[in-house]
Amino acid sequence: YYHHYASQDGGERYDGGFGRQGFGPGDGAGQEEDLSDLFSDLFGTRQRSGGGAYQEFHARGPDLRYQLPVDFLEAVRGSKKSVTMPDGKHIEITIPAGVKDGQTLRLRGKGAPGYGKGSAGDALVTIAVSPHPVFTRDGDDIEIELPITVDEAVLGAQVDVPTILGSVSMTIPPGASSGQRLRLKGRGIKRGKTTGDQTVHLKVVLPKKIDDTVRGLAEQWREASTFDPRADIRRKT
Known part of the structure; x- marks a missing residue:
């Protein structure tokens, strides 16, 4: 069919x-x-x-990622670091002042070579900022805990305070207490036209060994003073 x-x-x-x-x-x-x-x-x-x-296959080269350890002061002040790329070339990287931990810098044309006539990729450098034993950071502000003696707290004093750009003189007012905060204007991180401050947290510290003079003064104070630092807590509870 x-x-x-x-x-x-x-x-x-x-x-x-x-x-x-x-x-x-x-x-x-x-x-x-x-x-x-x-x-x-x-x-x-x-x-x-x-x-x-x-x-003639032409394509842009892939980006390459790196992690760069940076000291705390290098990060807040800004710096330059020389690094060795995988191809053996040495390049200088500018660390901008105020760079943050985990921030990524893009280096144009420093990545893998392109294919054919394609341009090279970029190098993406992630910043790893190491902590500092004295300074901490809050945005563009710097914070520090400053130990002071009992007499400095009671009588007031002029003391040297470290900052990220060197020591400066600061006045401790009479009657200062632990936890009190003093501000150093313009002593923080400078980025562009703005500059942060430095906050100083006071901490009254006693000597590990109390001598007879200090003990005698404390006993006289206890007998003569009516000051109660916990009165406010009792009123609120």
Whole structure:
């Protein structure tokens, strides 16, 4: 029956189900040309004369990631560090003043080489700031805990206070207490046109060994004074 049907005038030859809309020679050529345009747009390739295989693959090189340990003072002041890249080249990295722990710096063109005529990628350097034994940071402000003696707290004093740019003289007012905060204006981190402050937290510290003089003064104070540092707590509870 199939042979009889296919041989009749006007009969359609069986083509496996695709009919005349199947993948004929003309259709395949058009498809190849379309793919050529697609890859050329995506990857910057070009064909040999007359078509055929692709040549000259151009693409930007991948970015490379690094972690750079930075000292606390280097981070808050700003600095320059020399680092060795994987290809053996030495480059100098500028650490901007006030850079934060975990912040990433982008070095244009310092990543992996590009493909063909593609440009090199970037180096992404993540900053790892080490803590400082004295200073801590709150935004652009610097904080420090400053030990003072009993007589400095009672009588007041002029003392040297370390800052991120060197020591400065600060006045402790008479009657200062542990936990009291004093502010050094403009002694914090400078970024652009703004500069933070430094907050000094006072901490009254007694000597480990109390001598007879200190003990005698404390006993006289206890007998003569009516000061109660816990009175406010009792009123609120």
